[in-house]
Amino acid sequence: MRPPATRHRPALLAVPTALLVALAGCGTPTADGAADAPGDVLVVEHAQGTTEVPRDPQRVVVHDLSVLDTLDALGVEVVGVPDFEAGDALPGYEDVETVGTLHEPDVEAVAALEPDLVVVAARSSTSFDALSEVAPTIDLTVDQADFLPSARERVETLGEIFGLEDEVAERLDAVDALAEETAALAADAGTGLVVMTSAAEVGAYGAGSRFGLVHDELGVAPADPDIPEASHGDVVSFEYLAETDPDHLFVLDRDAIIGEGGTAAAEVLDNPLVARTAAARAGDVHYLDSFAWYIAPSGLTSLETMVGEVHAALA
Amino acid sequence: MTTTSPHDAGPAAPWRAAGLRRAAGSRPAAVAAAALVVAGALASLFLGAADLAPADLLAARSLDDPAVELLLVSRGPRLLALLLAGSAMAVAGLLMMHLTRNRFVSPSTAGTVEWAQLGLLLATLVLGSTGVLERMLVAVVAALAGTALFLRLLRRLVLADTLLVPLVGLMLGAVVSGVTTGIAYRADLLPVLATWTAGDASGIIAGRFELLWLVVVALAVAWWQADRFTVAGLGEGTAVSLGVDHGAVVRVGLVVVAVVTAVVVVVVGAVPFVALVVPNLVTIVVGDDIRRALPVTAAAGAAFVLLCDVVGRVVVHPYEIPVGTVAGVIGGVVFLVVLLRLRGRGVSA
Numbered sequence: 270m271r272p273p274a275t276r277h278r279p280a281l282l283a284v285p286t287a288l289l290v291a292l293a294g295c296g297t298p299t300a301d302g303a304a305d306a307p308g309d310v311l312v313v314e315h316a317q318g319t320t321e322v323p324r325d326p327q328r329v330v331v332h333d334l335s336v337l338d339t340l341d342a343l344g345v346e347v348v349g350v351p352d353f354e355a356g357d358a359l360p361g362y363e364d365v366e367t368v369g370t371l372h373e374p375d376v377e378a379v380a381a382l383e384p385d386l387v388v389v390a391a392r393s394s395t396s397f398d399a400l401s402e403v404a405p406t407i408d409l410t411v412d413q414a415d416f417l418p419s420a421r422e423r424v425e426t427l428g429e430i431f432g433l434e435d436e437v438a439e440r441l442d443a444v445d446a447l448a449e450e451t452a453a454l455a456a457d458a459g460t461g462l463v464v465m466t467s468a469a470e471v472g473a474y475g476a477g478s479r480f481g482l483v484h485d486e487l488g489v490a491p492a493d494p495d496i497p498e499a500s501h502g503d504v505v506s507f508e509y510l511a512e513t514d515p516d517h518l519f520v521l522d523r524d525a526i527i528g529e530g531g532t533a534a535a536e537v538l539d540n541p542l543v544a545r546t547a548a549a550r551a552g553d554v555h556y557l558d559s560f561a562w563y564i565a566p567s568g569l570t571s572l573e574t575m576v577g578e579v580h581a582a583l584a
Numbered sequence: 585m586t587t588t589s590p591h592d593a594g595p596a597a598p599w600r601a602a603g604l605r606r607a608a609g610s611r612p613a614a615v616a617a618a619a620l621v622v623a624g625a626l627a628s629l630f631l632g633a634a635d636l637a638p639a640d641l642l643a644a645r646s647l648d649d650p651a652v653e654l655l656l657v658s659r660g661p662r663l664l665a666l667l668l669a670g671s672a673m674a675v676a677g678l679l680m681m682h683l684t685r686n687r688f689v690s691p692s693t694a695g696t697v698e699w700a701q702l703g704l705l706l707a708t709l710v711l712g713s714t715g716v717l718e719r720m721l722v723a724v725v726a727a728l729a730g731t732a733l734f735l736r737l738l739r740r741l742v743l744a745d746t747l748l749v750p751l752v753g754l755m756l757g758a759v760v761s762g763v764t765t766g767i768a769y770r771a772d773l774l775p776v777l778a779t780w781t782a783g784d785a786s787g788i789i790a791g792r793f794e795l796l797w798l799v800v801v802a803l804a805v806a807w808w809q810a811d812r813f814t815v816a817g818l819g820e821g822t823a824v825s826l827g828v829d830h831g832a833v834v835r836v837g838l839v840v841v842a843v844v845t846a847v848v849v850v851v852v853g854a855v856p857f858v859a860l861v862v863p864n865l866v867t868i869v870v871g872d873d874i875r876r877a878l879p880v881t882a883a884a885g886a887a888f889v890l891l892c893d894v895v896g897r898v899v900v901h902p903y904e905i906p907v908g909t910v911a912g913v914i915g916g917v918v919f920l921v922v923l924l925r926l927r928g929r930g931v932s933a
Contacts, residue, residue, distance in 0.1 A: 354772065468779040469787040473903070496903075503903035506786045508658045509633035512902065523775060540789050541657050545650070 313426060316390075316408040317397050323405070325432050326385035332374045332400075333390035334359065336409055338568025339424050342440075343433050349382045351393070358560035379403055386430070390423075390567075411567040413479065417448060417486045420567040440569060447576045452488035454583040459516030459547070461489035465502055465563075466534040467523040472502025473509070480562060483519060487579045492516070507542040517582060518548035521557045555582040610876050613869045617883035621667070624890030628663045629655070631894055633902040657790045665793035666785060666893050666907070667886045669848045670858055672799035674885020675806055675878060676844040677859025678867070679837045682817030682874065684738060687926075688750035690859035691731075691845040695757030697854045699730025700846040701780055702764045709771055716850070720795060723846035730760065731838055783848075783855035783908030785893050796851050802840045803882065809836055810875040817872060855892075855908050857915020858885050864922055888915075 309324045330349035331337045337350060341359055349368040353359075366382060369375030374396045379387060380403045387406040389397050400406040409426065412419040421441050428437030455461075463480040465472045475496025476484040483489050492515035496503055510518070522534035534556060548554050557578055561571035630636055636659065640651035647656075677690035684694070691697050703726025707719040734753055741752065768777040806813070815823045816833040823830040848855070862885045863877070870877045889907060892914055896905035 468776045469792065470779045470784055471787065493902075503900070504784065504786050504906060505903055506633050506658065506897075507789055508654060509902050511654075512634040537787070540791070541653055542789065545653075 311430060313407050313430065315426070316394065316410040316412075320401075320405050320407050322407060322430055323385050324430070326430065328382060328384045328386070330368055330379050330382055330384040330387045330404070332368070332371070332393035332396070333388060333409065334371065334565040335411070335568040335571060336388045336390055336423075336427065337362075338565045338571050339427050340431075342569040343428070343431065343436065345427075345431050345433075348384060349379060355560055355564060358564070374400060376400060376403060388427075409567075413481070414477065416482050416567075417445075417572075420572055421445070423567060424569050424572075437569070440573070444572050444576055447573075447580055448486060451576060451580040451583060452486070454580065455488035455490070458489065458583045460492035461517040461519060462492040462510070462513055462515035462548075463519040463521070463557075464505070464510070465521040465523050466537045469537050471505050471507070471510070471537070473505045473513075474502050478502070479566070480519070480521065482566075482575060483579055487576065489517065489579070489583070507540055511542040511545045514546050516547045516551070516553060518543075518546060518554045519557055519579075519582070520554060521559055521562050523559065523563060525559050553582065610870045610880070613866065614880050614883070617866075617880050617887060620887035621883050621890070624887045624894065625663055625667070627894040628666065628890050629659050632659060632897055633904075634658075661790045661793050662785055662788045662893075663890070665788045665796055665852060666889050668793075668796040668799050669783075669852045669855065670886040670889030671882035672796075672803055672844040672885075673848055673855060673858040674862040674866075674881045674888070675803055676841045677885075678863035678874065678877060678881045679806060679813060679841055680859070681863050681867070682813050682872070683834055683837045683841075684735070684749060685817060685819060686746055686749045687864055688747065688860070689753060690863070691727075691841055692854065692856055692859055693750040693757070694731055694734045694753035695760055696727050696731045696734075696841060696845045697849060698757040698760040698764065700724075700727040700842075700849040701777070701854070702726055702730075702760055702767075703846065704780060704850055705764050705768055705773065705777065708773070708776075709767070716795065720846060720850045723850055724843055727846045727849075728838060728842035730756075731842055735834065735838070780849065780853050781908075782906045783853035783911065784904075784906035785852060786904045786906070788852070793851055795847060798847050799844050802843045802847075805836065806840050807875075807878055809833065810878055813837060814872065814874045817874070853906070853908055855889055856912045857919060858888055858911060861915050861919050861922065862888055864926075865918070868922075868926075 310321045311324050313320050313322045329340070329345065329347045331340060331347050332351050334351075334353060334355065337347065337359060340347060341361075347365060349366045350362050351369055351371045351374065352367040353362075353371060366378070368378040368382065372392050374389065374393050376396070376399045379400060384404045387400045387404045388409055389400060389406060390409040390411070394408045394410045397406055397408050407426075409423045411423055421444075424437055424441060425434070428434045461483055463474045463478075463483050465474065465480075473493065473496055474480045475491055475493060475498065477498035478496070481498075484491050492513045518538075520534050520538065524533065538554065543549055543554075555578065558571075558574050561568075561574040561578075565571045566575065630638065634654055636651055636654050640649075641655060644652045646652070673691070680689050680691060680694060680696075681687055683689075700723045703723035704719055706726070707722035711718050711722075734756055737752060737756070738749060741748075764777065765774070768774050812828055812833045815826055815828045816830055816837070818826075820830045823833070863881050866877055866881045866884055870880050889911065892910040893907040895914070896907050896910040899905060
């Protein structure tokens, strides 16, 4: 989550950015041009202002798993990642240098890697200022209230930086097309409810929440339109599920991603009250990919997975 | 502890000072507590996310009726779980009060809860999500070891001020809790830990609370040994001179407290203040004879937890505020009031 103060950042950054532009201008006359000359820079707009970033940077440090998911999908190599365990979702990063945790980037470790570009987002966005002192840093936090368009914009920014605009556009267009198709299906699919189970506790999420995509953009009618937009979900009982009686129950099993912590969601939901719901009777209890929905919701493959899952559920 | 400083009046003092008058208050207190339990139980049965009215139950013709199913699967088990957890925690607090001869020592101020949580976390890391019984056993052992450590510490430190005793316990608990959080952070189990630390009854349905029946055994032991606990509460010297094996009584009490705390933490999570506020309130009215105070404490503890849970279910209906959160707020206020009253009256604070 971004601190409220970020609103004022662009103004604050304007002065140093102007200086940077002036300095950069000494070496490269075409600061924002199309030339591919080495040292060519790109002015990138992001959640905390604008930053000058070299085109196709070679030494990239990523602090966010959504961004890493996108870069991984595009075949871009990185030199630093946070210490993470994502199971099978993002394999092959065991030998890459780690630079702190998902929430707390290790600024010294980042500096030691001498990166051309540092990317923060969401959980790591509060370290933007500290990291900006070390290397060109951008914050690709997605606007939750405008999720799909905002996520698209962030992915496009990455495509632009690495000169992969065409591939990115193609894949994002496919996501958009599938989203439209899903929304059309949703019109006749009845109601839906998204819940997350954690250690036998169930939280309900509605429109505007972190899993709001299901309702807001994919058009599934909320089984309970009154759920407040709380990012951590409202604790509910099984009788609430029976009473709300959704036609589609979307389940995120948090314990599945964070290890052996609790009872698996299917076991938690295996009771007479849930069995009574329309969703359970029709076999419409859908278990969602926890990495895509919970860990890296705005990565390119996550977007494909998420929209694809809801589409498959309603088809 | 064998000190007899004026501050160290212990829970026994008010009882001795005003035993008869207090004893007279026992019956009304018991009736009041019982009435609260009944009121709490009715509220707990008929208030919740789904609509359930007594008339629905009367109209039901079979066990498959939705109203009956709701009662048997959700409301009934939840009521039983809260009754068991509330009464057991309150009695555990009553015992701790006597074992340490200090009104402010309870499983939550002696670190017992934190040790149980540490045990639960370690067991989860080693054993995985299966094996609730094994996990609980580890939690019991940890709670037992931690509380024994606390009592040993108390014997070493001769504390002039009664408030220092729970302070030591709170500090010990904070250290243990820090270790637990550190391990959970490392293992990416922080969210799971959060659901354990806040008592929450939303997930309780038939089949997920039955371990709590174990606390009945612990309560029975407490009842059976009640007189010995009362005598132990008079101090080691007095107890020994009355022919009671003080050490043995303390060990029995420790086991009861550790089992109760660990079982409740594993099944429901920590519900703050029950073990601290309820025994204090009850002994103010009823006196410190455990045989007399125990049933009232058990009933009042159950009523307190039931009412907290009902409040948590009603204020954000149909969603819930965990019972532990509500108990923290209400218990905190009640505790402050009790504390100020006690000080005002000059009762050992």
